[in-house]
Amino acid sequence: MITIKEIAKAAGVSPSTVSNALNGKPNVSEKVRERIFALCEEMNYQPNPASKGLKSGKSKTLLFVFSDFDRQFYLQIIKGINQYANLRGYDLLVCSATSCSKFMHPSITCGSIILDRRIQNQFILQKASNAYPIISLDRPLLHQGAKSILLDNYSVMSELVEGLYQRGYRKFAFMAGVESTLDNQERYKATVDVLQSHNLKIAAEHHLHGDYTEQSGYQAAKILLLSNQLPEIVISANDDMAFGMLEAFEETGLRVPEDIAITGFDDEKPAEALGLTTISIPNFERGYLATQHLINCISGEGDFSPVIINASVKWRFGTIQKALTN
Amino acid sequence: MITIKEIAKAAGVSPSTVSNALNGKPNVSEKVRERIFALCEEMNYQPNPASKGLKSGKSKTLLFVFSDFDRQFYLQIIKGINQYANLRGYDLLVCSATSCSKFMHPSITCGSIILDRRIQNQFILQKASNAYPIISLDRPLLHQGAKSILLDNYSVMSELVEGLYQRGYRKFAFMAGVESTLDNQERYKATVDVLQSHNLKIAAEHHLHGDYTEQSGYQAAKILLLSNQLPEIVISANDDMAFGMLEAFEETGLRVPEDIAITGFDDEKPAEALGLTTISIPNFERGYLATQHLINCISGEGDFSPVIINASVKWRFGTIQKALTN
DNA sequence: TTGTAGGCGTTATCAA
């Protein structure tokens, strides 16, 4: 690996002069500067980022942490993060929970954005500080150095369920994701509350349990189909489980939406093709926004109060009926 | 940031002893080792990875580079990479073309996997060496330090087109992606060759031009629809463009597959829901495989000869007919 | 305008 020293030797100057030239310091003559630049080009010099970070402790690199490679929308978030980061002259690294601890270090990165259920609150609080701010998506935290960006699950889910009620649906099932997650809890509570406001409730056997994966939706549907009391509609806590359920319905010969209707949450790509009514989260935008907040925090501007963002219902009529008339 | 020195002070030993203890060197007494570990825990010590890389030059971290955040299958590749890397005790970092040069440095990462059209051959050849191996996906390179993993586009595309011919299709159009890419060239050549073997050819106005994006497919379809000579079937060089075309067909009221049929390439998620016949690339597997080869190269085992992998046709009948009977 | 010297956190070497 070629270093600043070798450039210095080749240029017949001292290492510090090379460093100064490369960093645009004014105390280098035009002639020398040019010679140094030419040599760096020629010898293909690459500054060692590790050494750089050592002394200064600054890195201009952000970190995004996630571990769920089966959820396509993460790419959109990354896209948003990357775009804004580049705009502000920051680089982006991405890693998974397994190794993030190593990279959440001021010598490598200067702040993180985390959207990862596998990571503990405790861990984030330990890492976060004014000097190393962390934006946590979908996870409420109150702590200096940690800022939460949360989705208003409750409102949008209420809107969806109310809309379904207006269209005539009365017998609801709820397909739950990981029950310990706030996401799932809020989506569930909204559903229950709206139904309650119309004096409806979800039958015990219509409360289905999954873990957000397509497979868990498939299995839950298979179990549901054993009962002879089908709901009119299933509210799924996310799209993937809805996809799994649809597959099971199709296998069984159930007609959707005539025999059973279903809605999702996330608006993943296949939802469009399937005509699935679902809820669209502005993923690119929240990545972008998160990065904005992160860089502000890094620059010492910006506070750590939580931010709430909105999702919107995407009405489609492949898996629900426009209006029920029975 | 808490350093090895402060641990040393707290433990009443020298920094080198702490370092030795932490790195499992045998020359540390059990007592001292325990004390040091306890203190590290207590004081929440995090080793500075930058300094580590400085001295040793080794990092046990791999890098994956890509820039196309709109193609969902990248997540599957990353999943494969991550899984095998973890298995072998390596960490994974991901970044985009914009900033990869910085991270492709022995002090940060010890090798890369690249799948990114935005990166020049030249650049890869410059970076790659025995000491810093690079696996390049979908890009043939012959160079010490650079190993190519290529998809056999030609065979699988031939199989697809031959199958369509057998089903009775005769009037073909080809929806091209970025023409300068090898992928597109091979897919095109396979199509043309199979047709030629049956004394068929693609009419000039049925050679459509796109750039692999959904939008470009949509536009190409709109243009195609102006002509009054529709093909029976469009071979699209990838799924995204096929999705765009399908949208245009639907808007125009064309029935698929009766009025016009279409196939894709990639087997992206929505293909299933649409019943699109397409070609499935084992993405998880090639990420896994690439990592296997990379780590072998890093360890000094393993050579730099190219590897060819196979894709398979996914026959579905939502967008083509089982057999044409006219 | 240029060069010298010290230090960032860690590890390797060698001496105690």
Next chain:
DNA sequence: TTGATAACGCCTACAA
């Protein structure tokens, strides 16, 4: 079994 010292590559005073 431990500790002192130098070194990794770069940057920043400060001296020349």
